Amino acid sequence: MSSLQQIKENKNYHSAAIILVLLLLWMASGLFKDKAKAASHEQASAKAPYSVRAQQISAQAYTPLLRIAAQTEANRSVNVRAEVSGQITALPISKGSIVNAGDIICQLAIEDRQLQVEQALALVDKSALEYDASLQLENSGFQAKTVIATKKSELETARANLQRRRIDLEKINIRAPFAGVIDSRPVEIGDLMQRGDSCATVLDFDPLIVAGQVAGANIKQIKKGDQVTARLLTGEQVQGQVRFVASQSDKLTRTFRVEAAVNNPQNLLHSGITADILVAAPAVMAHVVSPSLLSLDDAGNIGLRIIDQQSQVQFINVNIIGDDSQGVWVTGLPPQTTVITVGQEYVSPGQQVSAVMETSLGHNKPIAQQKNLNTQQATQL
Template structure:
């Protein structure tokens, strides 16, 4: 009692006690009051608590499907120019790597006595012609037999053959290009002796140049001759041509079908033997072109994108990558029309209700504000 009396007699103690009693009374009033008077923070904030994401409305577009195979460039034609006569090479007017037109002389064999043989054959032909004409006149007068006339005719035909062969030998002295192309290699030099059938040079036709690949039996039936194909070259650059040939039988080793794409090459910049990747059209499907940075993985490690559904909620949709382009990638598996989240997808998850700022080509952004799980009419964000 003496302690209580001393506390009450002290002014500071009395003030502290009053403050403590008031505090307890205030706390008790809050705990025991009507709960309906308490407003949750979430209700006070309302729609302002919804995360804002940016999205683009995309439509599915026709996409040409392709089969991509390894390939290499080849000449349109390649021929080995061979000597048709024995003899010494007396002229090599064209250097290796030169572009030549049809009929250009690549190598020339020496005449030797072939010119004289032609002169002799022409003289024998003239003699045989006169003898045959004389025999015909005698037959008309009854002074010669049909047998004799037949002999003179045979002699005339033999002389013609010998004369023609001598002419051909003169022509064959010059080994000419059968078509316009590039002298890729020359096997002889001035003074070399060649025999009939030996190589003089290799001539390549590089316009058009061919891009050649092999397609499996499961894919070859999807190809169509005349369709446009493209190839990315290992050295850089992309070329476009026409699918002109599809083999009707498989390669005995690879069990695949050879295909050829003809590419214009008038300037001769493309060379044979360049490797690359050949894309051959096989059909068409509906797909969406998106930025590869928008692709993400779900909990199972499968690829997809995040979209906003008609209720304004985030959905993860799995996609399949079917192709690429210079400004994005092509994917399938999405609805025909989607609202694709482009900014803010890292901060939202499956089923989240969001506020959406829609990307517009005009530059204006429209905002869709979900209320109670439903979207209101879009309004322009100020």
């Protein structure tokens, strides 16, 4: 190979090397530009406030309800017992029936009680004749005053004995002490009852009593005469009045018994039904929020994340005082509060945020100074 050819080949190698170096430099310059752009974009994103959605809420007058777990009870329950012994001959009213005061629910055999009344009546007549005769003799001067006093005493004793026999005769009819329902009847016709044996249990359901236990912290919120609402497990909602508030707590539970009376003229409401007593407390200013917005701080306290006037996140502790179809009612917030509705789990107290305001109907309403939202942040919402 001549020297001229070698020179030409060396020139070709040098040209190729130069071209390769220039190509590498061009590629590297583009990579550096991309990295610079990415770094600039990340820096800008870091400076931009996080975007959340929020809603402004106002305090409203709210009447909290004290809810008392309770159950229905009969106003009165009496175990009607026999006052004389005897065999049951009739049961005029069946178990479960409604009775009026004075209705006969068990009837015993008369036996010789009627004869004893007639005998006592005859003795009264005899004693009365003897007493009248002694008075006539006294007027004639032939009767001592002591004899007259004795005859008078015998007459009074005979009259008392007659009254006692009549009472015993009447006691064979065991009567309902008040209007109510025959809840149980442990005897049948032909049973022999002794004095003190049970004939039937009569329950008084009008008024019906709704009774529950109130914690000591809430006992001052309820007093005798308060109007209450009772919600029964069976679906009924009835109005009543507090008739009793215990002055001493239960030794075991440290709670106070409360009774409310509910009208039940047709005995449609039954005893033993689970219920809630709702007592209206004094009205307070409170906010209604969705339960999903509530969260806990590091100490386990319930609260809400709000946005202050400097567009910074604040965590405010709240107290739940009630709930209804609108949401939960809380106290502890400023009268006018901007609460974070979406994105609250991604922000922390003191953090600067931008917000899109939501109306009560859920439509978005941007804040004037926050119109330019980062597209990537909006997508995160």
